[in-house]
Amino acid sequence: MEILSRCACIVIAIFAGASCATTTAGVMPCSPNWTPTYNGESVESVDKMLTDATKDQISPIHRSGSLPLGKLLSIGDALRDRNFMVRDMRLVRAAEDCYVRALSLKPDDYRANFGLGITHLMHAYDELTDVTQEEAHLSAAKRLLGKAYALGHGYYEPLYYIAEIAVYEEKYSLAASYFKSLEQLGVRRGEVTTLLGYLAEKRKDRDAAIQYYRTASDIGWPTSSIVFAVSRLQQIGR
Amino acid sequence: MIMKIVSVMVVFVTMVSLFGCDHYRPPLMLPNSPRTPFVNLKRFRLALLNFGEGQLAQALPAVLLTALEQTGRFTVFEGGGIRTSGDKFKDAAITEATARESVDGYLSGTITSESATEVCFDIRLENAVNHAVMFTRATCTKYRSGNGVMVPERDAINRLADEVSRSIKQIGHARVTSVDSRVIYLNKGSSAGVVEGMVAYLVASAETVTDNQIHLSVFKYTGIDPSSVSSDGALVVGNLYIIAVEDKYSVGWLYDGDYALPGDSVFFK
Secondary structure, X not given: OHHHHHHHHHHXXXXXXXXXXXXXXXXOOOOOOOOOOHHHOOXXXXXXXXXXXXXXXXXXXXXXXXXXXXXXXXXXXXXXXXXXXXXOHHXXXXXXXXXXXXXXXXXXXXXXXXXXXXXXXXXXXXXXXXXXXXXXXXXXXXXXXXXXXXXXXXXXXXXXXXHHHHHHOOOHHHHHHHHHHHHHHOOOHHHHHHHHHHHHHHOOOHHHHHHHHHHHXXXXXXXXXXXXXXXXXXXXXX | OHHHHHHHHHHHHHHHHHHXXXXXXXXXXXXXXXXXXXXXXXXXXXXXXOOOOOHHHHHHHXXXXXXXXXXXXXXXXXXXOOOOOHHHHHHOOOOOOOHHHOOOEEEEEEEEEEOOOEEEEEEEEEEOOXXXXXXXXXXXXXXXXXXXXXXXXXXXXXXXXXXXXXXXXXOXXXXXXXXXXXXXXXXXXXXXXXXXXXXXXXXXXXXXXXXXXHHHHHHHHHOOOHHXXXXXXXXXXXXXXXXXXXXXXEEEEEEEEOOOOOOOEEEEO
16 A cells, blocks of 8 residues: 555656656765856756855855864755755755765764754655665664764754654654653644644544644644644544 | 446546545654754863962962862963963953953952061952852961062962862752743752852753653664763753852853753753
8 A cells, every 4th residue: 555655646746747856966065166056057046055144154165175064064954954945855965965074074973963864864755765765764864863862862853853753664652652752841842742643543542633633733833733733633523 | 347447446546646645644844953062161160360460469379270270179271360460461361351251260369468478368269251259268378588589388378279179069960940031040059059150051951851761762763872872971052150049049140052941950060
């Protein structure tokens, strides 16, 4: 069923005219010889990839050689977070390049391990990633986020995404234990409550799911999670 | 018959594509920006400044600096301030005005009286950021002079250094109970030894999971051996000093760092 639904999604994506992200090799924003004419594309398209602030930071530093750790991480984070808005896997690959360079400078850096883990997760979530690659990306994401969790002495952010992976792998009771822990901590309340509702649905506990989704809609933030919670509430709350 | 099969397949594919695309999984959300981390400087950093004009005014803090360094209580700094005086003092690397850039507190003094064999002076241990006085002592010591050099008696200075090192009690850590912008309320006060001007660093405990079962489960699930990971230590996210003290609680001011959260830990230097 899973493979059939995935094939159907790809077919629909093609018919819908969605563009496939091409894996053009080229000079990445974090490499020493990056110039604003990135891969021959116009500056206009580069502007779409980077915020003005990030671009201003890069150019003068590039003239002096390779980027220091802090800059690599800032640029990686900016590229990674931009992908959440514009959904362009080129941004993810550029972010990965930054994080890999950062890890070569400091293998036990929390931000680099965490950031690279998130980019692997983004690959796994990408509809055009095939099953074998998806497993590899999830495995890498787990390892990197696990390391970030150790480096952060139990910091909540890696745990949240590790729980997301557990959901993806359908390890629902494991995911629920992690989200319950985050719920007690009171962090990412909107997302955590919505996901607890989703997990309640998975175990066919409709009443618990409705309760969680209602709580999530009362929390009211972030928008994407709450829209999901409200839509599910409309579906199952009847 | 064929048309029937085709139409059934079309309906099936449509249903699968509508409901099988797993669009009803919650969306992957943007990571939150973590609080800016700081290098963990656990020990109280103390600078020595000169005691005014004259050879004794430079010799006294110099001897005191040696004695303080030997107590092991402080990380001691000297930015040229005890070797200059008058107009040149403002060119020293560490002065009262610039001390906050490199140290947590500074020790300054004033010679109050001087005879042929004895010098009396007052010392002050002050917070480098808000200049709150944390400790004062008035004392006298004998000195020897010869060949134009005046050398204070070291035993008395050593005793003074011990007093200074004990003046800021090492009281471990406290917990943030509430926060109002940069004002932080802590669950320890004067009964625990907290005094105004004391310096502490903030650890992001409010955002960390402390359940060991969860830790073990995560490391098992992700295949990570935590002992193989070399960490920078606890997640230090700010620095603060105490601005008010009551019996059972105290109030701090976060002068470095993004913000504090109830549940964070504060470690006094």
